[in-house]
Amino acid sequence: MAAPSYGLIATFATVPNLYQAAEKVRDAGYKHWDCITPFPVHGLDKAMGLRRSIVPRISLAGGILGFCTGMTMIWWTGAYDYRLTVGGKPLFSPMFAFPVSYELTILFTAFATIGGMLFLNGLPRHYHPVLKYDQIKRGMDDTFFIVIEARDPRFNLANTKALLAQAGGQEIKELEA
Amino acid sequence: MSTPAATAPTALAPDPAAAAAATRALIVGLAGLALTAAGIALSPDRHGPVLAYLVGMTYWVALAIGMLMLVLIHHIVDASWSVVIRRQWEHGLAAFKWLFLLFLPLLILAWVKPGFVWPWMDLNHVLHGHGTVGTDILYQKKSGFLNLPLFTGMTVAFFVCWIWLSARLRRASFTQDADGSVGWTSVNRRTAAMGLPLGALTLSFAAIYWVKSLEYHWFSTMYGVWFFANCVRGALCCGVLIMVWLYRRGDFKGIINTNHFHSIGQLMLAFTVFWAYVTFSQYFLIWNANVPEETFWYNLREVNHDGSTNQWWYVGLVILFGHFVVPFLALLSYRFKVTHHIIRRIAYWILAVILVDLCYNILPVLKDGHGDSLPFLSLNLLWVVTSVIGVGGVCLWAYLRSFPTTKLIPIRDPRIGECLTHHE
Numbered sequence: 001m002a003a004p005s006y007g008l009i010a011t012f013a014t015v016p017n018l019y020q021a022a023e024k025v026r027d028a029g030y031k032h033w034d035c036i037t038p039f040p041v042h043g044l045d046k047a048m049g050l051r052r053s054i055v056p057r058i059s060l061a062g063g064i065l066g067f068c069t070g071m072t073m074i075w076w077t078g079a080y081d082y083r084l085t086v087g088g089k090p091l092f093s094p095m096f097a098f099p100v101s102y103e104l105t106i107l108f109t110a111f112a113t114i115g116g117m118l119f120l121n122g123l124p125r126h127y128h129p130v131l132k133y134d135q136i137k138r139g140m141d142d143t144f145f146i147v148i149e150a151r152d153p154r155f156n157l158a159n160t161k162a163l164l165a166q167a168g169g170q171e172i173k174e175l176e177a
Numbered sequence: 178m179s180t181p182a183a184t185a186p187t188a189l190a191p192d193p194a195a196a197a198a199a200t201r202a203l204i205v206g207l208a209g210l211a212l213t214a215a216g217i218a219l220s221p222d223r224h225g226p227v228l229a230y231l232v233g234m235t236y237w238v239a240l241a242i243g244m245l246m247l248v249l250i251h252h253i254v255d256a257s258w259s260v261v262i263r264r265q266w267e268h269g270l271a272a273f274k275w276l277f278l279l280f281l282p283l284l285i286l287a288w289v290k291p292g293f294v295w296p297w298m299d300l301n302h303v304l305h306g307h308g309t310v311g312t313d314i315l316y317q318k319k320s321g322f323l324n325l326p327l328f329t330g331m332t333v334a335f336f337v338c339w340i341w342l343s344a345r346l347r348r349a350s351f352t353q354d355a356d357g358s359v360g361w362t363s364v365n366r367r368t369a370a371m372g373l374p375l376g377a378l379t380l381s382f383a384a385i386y387w388v389k390s391l392e393y394h395w396f397s398t399m400y401g402v403w404f405f406a407n408c409v410r411g412a413l414c415c416g417v418l419i420m421v422w423l424y425r426r427g428d429f430k431g432i433i434n435t436n437h438f439h440s441i442g443q444l445m446l447a448f449t450v451f452w453a454y455v456t457f458s459q460y461f462l463i464w465n466a467n468v469p470e471e472t473f474w475y476n477l478r479e480v481n482h483d484g485s486t487n488q489w490w491y492v493g494l495v496i497l498f499g500h501f502v503v504p505f506l507a508l509l510s511y512r513f514k515v516t517h518h519i520i521r522r523i524a525y526w527i528l529a530v531i532l533v534d535l536c537y538n539i540l541p542v543l544k545d546g547h548g549d550s551l552p553f554l555s556l557n558l559l560w561v562v563t564s565v566i567g568v569g570g571v572c573l574w575a576y577l578r579s580f581p582t583t584k585l586i587p588i589r590d591p592r593i594g595e596c597l598t599h600h601e
Contacts, residue, residue, distance in 0.1 A: 042600045052511060060509065095464055098457065137417075 006129035006177040007033075007149040008160055010169025015041055021167035022047040026145060028163055032152040035146040036130070045093040055116045060163050062112020063105045070101025147175070178474040181283060199577035206570020210279075212563040225543055225551070226560040227294050228391075232539050233564025235387060235531055236411075237572050238276050239404065243412025244269040244382050245339060246405070248346055251375060252362075252369035257397035258440045260596035261432055261586045265419045266412065269577035270343035272572040277336040279568055284329060294537055296542070297323050297393045305548035315394050315470075323393055328386055335379045342372045350587055357589040380405055388535075391597065395474045399459040406452035411531050413445045415523035421521045428585055435515045436599045442514025445527070449508060477541050481549040488552040492537050500530040559598040 012018040015037075022035055026049035035044060057134065071094065078084065079092035089096065118124070129145055130136055139145050148160055157174075164172050201478070213233070216226040244266040251259050283294055292299020300311030310316050316323065329379075345368045353361035381401025389400045420438065423429040463471040478489040504527055514520045540557060541550035587593060 003450070012424075042598075056509075089465075095461060098461065 004177055005150055007147055007152075007155065007177040008157075008164060008172055009130065009133055009145055009175055010164040010167075010172045011135070011149045012144040012146065012169060015144065017168050018146065019044065019047050021164070021169060022144055024163065024167040025148065028154065030148055030152050030154055032155075034147050036136070036139040036147065038140050038142065038144075043108075053120070055113060055120065058116030059109050059113040062116075063109040065112075065166055066106070066108025067101045069108065070104040071097050073104075074100055109163040131144035132176050133173065135171070152177075179335045189581065189584065195577050195581045199433060199574050199580075202570045202573035202577060204257075204570075206567050206572075206574060207274070209265070209563045209567025209570055213560055213567050216560045216563065220326075220556070220560075222543075223230075224293065225555070225557040227283075228285070228543060229557050229560035230538055230564045231294060232532070232535050232561050233568045234276070234280055234283065235535055235539070236565055237272070237568045238280075238383070239531070239535070240411040240415055241269060241272050241409035241572070242339065242376070242383075242405075243410070244415065245273075245343060246376050246380075247412050248371070249342070249369040249372045252346075252365045253373060255366070255592070257592040258437060258599040260592050261429075261437070262416050262420060262441065263589050264350070264583070264585070265423075265580075266416065267343075267347050268576050268579040268583075269412075269415065269572075270347060272342045272365050272575040273336065273343050274370060275571050275575050276568070276592035277340065280336065284332060287325060287328065291325060295328075297390060298325055298328070305544065318592050319393060322325035322529075323390060326475060331382055331386060335383050338379050342368065342376065342426045345467060346372075350590075351583050351587050354584050359591055362591055363380075370484065377401075377405070380408060388538050391539060392474055392477075394470060396471055397459050397463070399455050399462075402455045403452070403459060406448060406455050407531050407534060410445065410452060410527055412429075413441060413448060414528045416441055417445070417520055417524040421517045423585075424517065432586060432597060433489055434599065434600055438515045438517070439511065439598070439601065442508060442520055445523070446505070446514075449501060449504050449527075455507070456496075456501075477544075477550045478537065482547045487550060488502055488554060489537065489541055489550055492533060492553050496530065496537055499526070500534055532565060555580055 012021060017043065018035060022044060024051070025033055026047065033048075034093065035041075035048060037044070059138035075092045078086075083091055085091065130145075133160070135143070146164065146167075148155060148164070154160075161172055189207075212224060213230050217223055217230070220226050248263055248266050248270070250256075251263050284551075286293055287295065287298055292302045296302045297310050297316060299318075300309065302310045304310060304313060307313070346365060349364045349368070350362040352358075381404065384401050384404035388404070389395065389397065420429060420433060420441070424433060445544075459473065463475060478493055480487065480490070481487050504523060507513050507519075507523050513523065517556075536553065540553065540561075543551040543557070545551060
């Protein structure tokens with residue numbers, strides 16, 4: 001037996017072909033698969049059955065962490081570690097801790113958003129099996145692909161091939177892992 | 178996608194439902210105005226109901242200004258997603274001339290009984306603890322700006338500006354429906370380039386003259402920005418209410434989608450943060466500098482002369498949590514922004530808190546013998562409600578009267594195709 005393959009790739013000539021094929025793959029219950037398009041296809045996420053990204057939750061966590069860090073830092077430095085009265089103000093007040101907390105909320109939210117996005121996308125990544133496919137560059141130009149990974153529990157070489165063919169896929173190829 | 182319908186029907190079907198609703202709104206509005214007038218005539222202390230009327234006026238002028246600014250911003254940035262809702266804001270702009278009419282009693286009152294609404298207009302008005310307005314050095318220094326002729330001229334100029342800009346925007350947009358000329362879009366963009374600075378200046382000075390000058394000793398460079406934030410937040414909420422209303426009525430089915438709600442919801446979130454930023458900055462700078470000429474404004478709204486907490490302290494907390502924290506957290510959610518009945522509730526909530534914010538800025542100028550602000554919960558609140566209903570009824574009537582005179586959406590706007598297929 002040959003080395004286990006990464007999955008199957010099928011070519012589609014037009015957006016409607018790809019869109020309808022994506023709906024079929026979605027309805028067949030596949031989870032580990034993707035579409036490769038030269039440009040964003042609006043509504044494709046729905047056709048693929050993708051849910052909204054969870055990046056906003058990671059952002060929120062970052063924001064809350066930033067706010068608490070700001071408040072704690074100002075309290076720690078001014079009212080605990082080195083108690084110093086400045087301008088007749090109390091040692092700690094959320095009033096003057098707020099600008100710092102606000103800035104850190106934004107900073108940590110930005111870090112969490114970018115970090116969360118990179119993590120969820122599995123980036124940075126220097127190699128992807130799809131890149132070995134000699135036609136893949138056309139996916140940045142004039143052709144559309146669907147890739148179904150072999151690790152998907154529903155993956156079965158013969159059946160998945162048949163599904164892609166029935167969905168209108170051309171040149172269905174196995175990808176080297 | 179965006180080919181304008183070349184053979185669009187020009188005749189509009191009559192909308193009896195809108196006409197009936199307009200009449201109802203006008204009747205309710207006039208009833209509210211009559212009740213407010215009765216309140217002013219019958220109250221032992223007339224200053225309260227008059228200031229309540231100022232709250233009602235400021236509230237609806239703010240919403241109209243917000244709509245004006247949003248239409249101008251739409252044109253200057255060449256926006257596409259908001260083309261459909263822009264038409265409804267344009268209908269809302271029809272209220273300006275009636276708002277001017279409703280503001281006239283206050284202007285006349287300023288001349289007939291100076292100092293009755295804005296205390297500084299009466300030079301003999303006795304200040305709490307130190308002489309009269311006329312002998313007050315702070316008034317004397319500010320009198321180049323704070324004088325009745327300039328106040329009157331500026332107020333008239335504000336309304337002339339707003340009515341003129343609204344008429345230009347409305348005419349260009351409505352005419353484009355008929356002749357399909359892209360030239361009207363350029364006309365509106367030029368109006369926007371000129372109207373935005375004009376709008377920013379007029380709304381700032383209106384806020385300073387009508388509201389801030391009630392306590393003319395005070396200093397705040399944030400005041401116009403604070404008012405602008407409220408204006409736009411209110412107009413966005415009105416936009417959401419209209420979108421949900423027209424969607425449920427069936428008019429907007431197939432026209433607006435989830436992404437339109439998402440986009441307007443995002444703007445609501447952005448302006449919630451903006452309002453908070455501005456309002457907090459104003460408070461924080463005054464708190465930090467701790468100068469009596471500035472802190473007295475907040476002290477009036479927090480404590481009585483004997484140091485006890487007054488009702489406005491709690492109103493301030495309601496504003497902090499109700500105007501920022503709650504809407505901010507609610508609007509973070511994607512689901513809340515796109516679920517019609519939830520975003521509608523958030524819109525109603527924000528519209529209510531804007532009113533509380535205006536009350537907080539206007540009503541504490543009413544003081545008792547000790548110089549303490551009269552409490553929030555008083556009969557004046559009733560006159561605030563009648564004024565808001567009164568002026569609001571007239572505004573709603575103006576909107577509903579304008580609504581059936583044009584097509585539901587600007588069918589020949591160059592961006593209408595993009596708008597109808599709006600996506601994230």
